Amino acid sequence: MSLAHVLGHKLGSPPMSDVTPTVFVVDDDISVHESLELLIRSEGWQPETFASAEEFLERPRTGMPSCLLLDLSLPGLTGLGLQKRVAVERADMPIIFITGYADVPTTVKAMKAGAVEFLTKPFKDDVLLAAIRAALERSRVALGLEAEVRTLWDRYASLSQRERQVMMLVVSGLLNKQVGGELGISEITVKAHRGKVMQKMKANSLADLVRMAARLHPAPAAMMAA
Helix, strand or coil: CCHHHHHHHHHCCCCHHHCCCEEEEECCCHHHHHHHHHHHHHCCCEEEEECCHHHHHCCCCCCCCEEEEEECCCCCCCHHHHHHHHHHHCCCCCEEEEECCCCHHHHHHHHHCCCCEEEECCCCHHHHHHHHHHHHHHHHHHHHHHHHHHHHHHHHHCCCHHHHHHHHHHHCCCCHHHHHHHHCCCHHHHHHHHHHHHHHHCCCCHHHHHHHHHHCCCCHHHHCCC
8 A cells, every 4th residue: 555545544535546647748749749648548547748848837737646758858948947847836746858869967967856767769668657657656645745734734723822832842742730831821721732632633642743743834843823
């Protein structure tokens, strides 16, 4: 079972593997579009093709698992230029470069910038398909983690200001009596707030709550003032 499956089950959201992934293709060669569309469909994925980086950027972000097959040489914004944009705006979308020509410095630059694969045309179908499968799995995991953080933020937003203060102090390692001293409230009141925090955050244990706090940003120190 993948991490995305585990996260989806844990937080009550549908597993990412239940949706059809999209494979985006950005290449100005129509023949490449046609051949890749057939190959992508044969694996049960949804292809979407674009002739330029600018055309691709007009397409709204998808919330489904996806990856990008990207030609290095494009009219207008280059493949490397688009890679920079995707890294910032669509971090859950892995990139596989496909190109008819590539020198070593360019390849290294693309891989250092986060490309999951760099394939030189012509390439074998099985090599490309293996790269796409790996990229889509990375996308599923990234989206699953992103959904988990959103869910944690929703739970955190349901806490009162006092409950957030108690949570911050509890996860920092203070005992109930010490928390009460810090906030000027009784230990019994601290226990009541702590119980509410555990309930609203759906934490099964203190260790679970600490892990949740670590996933939230800003850091716990800033949570007290939220």
